[in-house]
Amino acid sequence: MSDAAKIENPASFSWADDAETPTTEKTQDQAAPASAPAQEAAPAATEAKPAEDASVEQSQTDGASEWQMGSALLEPEFDVNVKLNDLQADPDSPLFSVKNFSDLNLPEALNKGLASLNFHKPSKIQERALPLLLKNPAENLIGQSQSGTGKTAAFTLNILARTDTSVNKPQAIAIAPTRELARQILGVVQIMGQFMDGLKTYCAVPDPSQRNKQVDAHVVVGTPGTVMDLIRRRQLDASGVKVLVLDEADNMLDLQGLGDQSKRVKKLLPPHVQTVLFSATFPERVLAFCSVFAPNANTITLEQNKLTVEGIKQMYLDVSSDQDKYDSLLKFYGLMTIASSIIFVKRRDTASQLEKRMTAEGHHVASLTGALEGSERDSVIDRFREGSAKVLITTNVLARGIDVQSVTMVINYDIPETADRKADPETFLHRVGRTGRFGKVGVALTLVHDRTSWQQFQEICQYLNIQPTKLDTGDWDNVERVVKQIIKSSRNANKGMEA
Numbered sequence: 393m394s395d396a397a398k399i400e401n402p403a404s405f406s407w408a409d410d411a412e413t414p415t416t417e418k419t420q421d422q423a424a425p426a427s428a429p430a431q432e433a434a435p436a437a438t439e440a441k442p443a444e445d446a447s448v449e450q451s452q453t454d455g456a457s458e459w460q461m462g463s464a465l466l467e468p469e470f471d472v473n474v475k476l477n478d479l480q481a482d483p484d485s486p487l488f489s490v491k492n493f494s495d496l497n498l499p500e501a502l503n504k505g506l507a508s509l510n511f512h513k514p515s516k517i518q519e520r521a522l523p524l525l526l527k528n529p530a531e532n533l534i535g536q537s538q539s540g541t542g543k544t545a546a547f548t549l550n551i552l553a554r555t556d557t558s559v560n561k562p563q564a565i566a567i568a569p570t571r572e573l574a575r576q577i578l579g580v581v582q583i584m585g586q587f588m589d590g591l592k593t594y595c596a597v598p599d600p601s602q603r604n605k606q607v608d609a610h611v612v613v614g615t616p617g618t619v620m621d622l623i624r625r626r627q628l629d630a631s632g633v634k635v636l637v638l639d640e641a642d643n644m645l646d647l648q649g650l651g652d653q654s655k656r657v658k659k660l661l662p663p664h665v666q667t668v669l670f671s672a673t674f675p676e677r678v679l680a681f682c683s684v685f686a687p688n689a690n691t692i693t694l695e696q697n698k699l700t701v702e703g704i705k706q707m708y709l710d711v712s713s714d715q716d717k718y719d720s721l722l723k724f725y726g727l728m729t730i731a732s733s734i735i736f737v738k739r740r741d742t743a744s745q746l747e748k749r750m751t752a753e754g755h756h757v758a759s760l761t762g763a764l765e766g767s768e769r770d771s772v773i774d775r776f777r778e779g780s781a782k783v784l785i786t787t788n789v790l791a792r793g794i795d796v797q798s799v800t801m802v803i804n805y806d807i808p809e810t811a812d813r814k815a816d817p818e819t820f821l822h823r824v825g826r827t828g829r830f831g832k833v834g835v836a837l838t839l840v841h842d843r844t845s846w847q848q849f850q851e852i853c854q855y856l857n858i859q860p861t862k863l864d865t866g867d868w869d870n871v872e873r874v875v876k877q878i879i880k881s882s883r884n885a886n887k888g889m890e891a
């Protein structure tokens with residue numbers, strides 16, 4: 393039995409080298425992300441290494457919440473701090489926060505788009521951000537809200553509301569750290585904008601079939617390297633761009649390659665472009681460059697005392713050694729029926745070994761890492777979304793932003809750590825946020841196998857105020873009982889929400 397057993401009573405933790413008290417705007421000390429050997433490599437020639445390659449990310453947490461039961465909507469209720477750049481702004485104005493999408497006076501085509509997505513009521517971030525985003529003249533915005541709370545729809549509505557399809561030029565660009573996230577955002581733009589006459593969109597991710605083609609679109613969503621190349625090669629006419637959005641903005645501005653490319657993209661756009669930055673996490677040091685990147689921005693940040701992941705039931709599996717991790721994982725999968733899950737590992741080779749071994753055991757598994765070509769990555773994520781692969785094994789490449797509603801469990805096979813091998817609670821938070829989306833209840837399992845992983849997990853639990861349930865591999869009958877109960881109660885909670 394490892395020391396991990398001590399986690400059972402987190403209230404009794406003692407922190408020798410106590411991390412700084414977390415705040416929404418503070419971060420743990422992080423080394424500049426560096427690719428550890430055998431971790432992810434750049435997926436495409438012109439792209440900066442995205443999050444996966446850096447293998448580690450910043451450490452910031454988002455707020456969470458009590459769960460609020462609404463009619464058809466169970467949204468995490470959390471407090472946000474809103475700081476307006478305009479001292480004249482009136483927070484009592486009804487437009488300061490809207491309770492209904494109809495209060496926004498959006499064009500009819502967008503109201504229809506919202507209805508087609510079954511969005512009846514705005515989430516808290518949408519309530520707060522949309523009136524600020526839609527103001528004229530346009531103002532910059534830095535917006536933070538926890539994972540799965542609808543940031544994409546907030547910036548997409550603003551993009552589409554500012555797009556005039558009678559002008560045949562790109563008018564908005566959204567950039568994201570990975571091709572998967574860019575493709576996902578583009579999907580939201582297309583569904584939300586489906587009733588706008590003549591709307592044309594373009595996905596700017598590395599794609600050999602698009603080489604040298606002119607971009608003929610009103611809205612472009614992509615990764616920053618490709619967007620930058622398209623503008624520089626004059627395949628994308630940026631002269632009419634009015635809105636620039638950075639999703640996962642802290643990651644985009646923090647990682648060296650992505651940060652440089654994002655800054656270059658902005659320099660290639662008209663000077664008064666509305667700059668919108670969204671993320672669940674904004675470490676303080678990144679927030680400082682955010683304010684330079686998006687000057688005089690209205691800011692929406694989370695209350696600092698809400699740094700938890702309450703909607704996600706946390707468990708940990710205490711295994712005796714690194715070698716034992718695989719057998720324990722397999723045993724775990726053998727006991728449970730899990731609708732759809734994501735397993736996060738640190739290294740590509742671990743991902744491919746797990747994929748081979750689990751496939752040999754009859755599991756429907758897919759693996760997505762930066763080792764794959766772009767088109768292969770697209771087909772893996774598509775297979776997972778449509779449910780033909782039930783288990784997705786991946787690195788930090790998919791830690792952020794990916795929204796697959798069916799994911800009921802996230803497994804940290806390897807604990808997320810920074811480049812200097814410290815616990816990385818922020819990446820933990822983004823990873824586990826792939827489940828429990830938009831108020832659903834999710835389940836997360838973390839494997840601890842030695843003193844280091846145990847200490848790192850303790851730090852993460854302390855930082856995020858998590859009290860995990862221990863699963864003891866010495867008693868698999870009990871593991872089965874406990875996990876089945878947890879899965880059942882989360883399923884029931886989610887059913888209640890859908891009812």
Ligand SMILES: Nc1ncnc2c1ncn2[C@@H]1O[C@H](COP(=O)(O)OP(=O)(O)OP(=O)(O)O)[C@@H](O)[C@H]1O
Nearest residue numbers: 511513514515539540541542543544672793795830
């Ligand atoms: N107003 C709404 N009503 C119902 N569902 C919504 C609403 N807004 C967003 N959603 C749904 O919530 C889910 C999460 O949204 P989204 O992916 O935008 O979250 P996010 O805040 O960007 O998360 P992350 O920080 O992980 O990127 C999506 O499936 C989206 O369709």
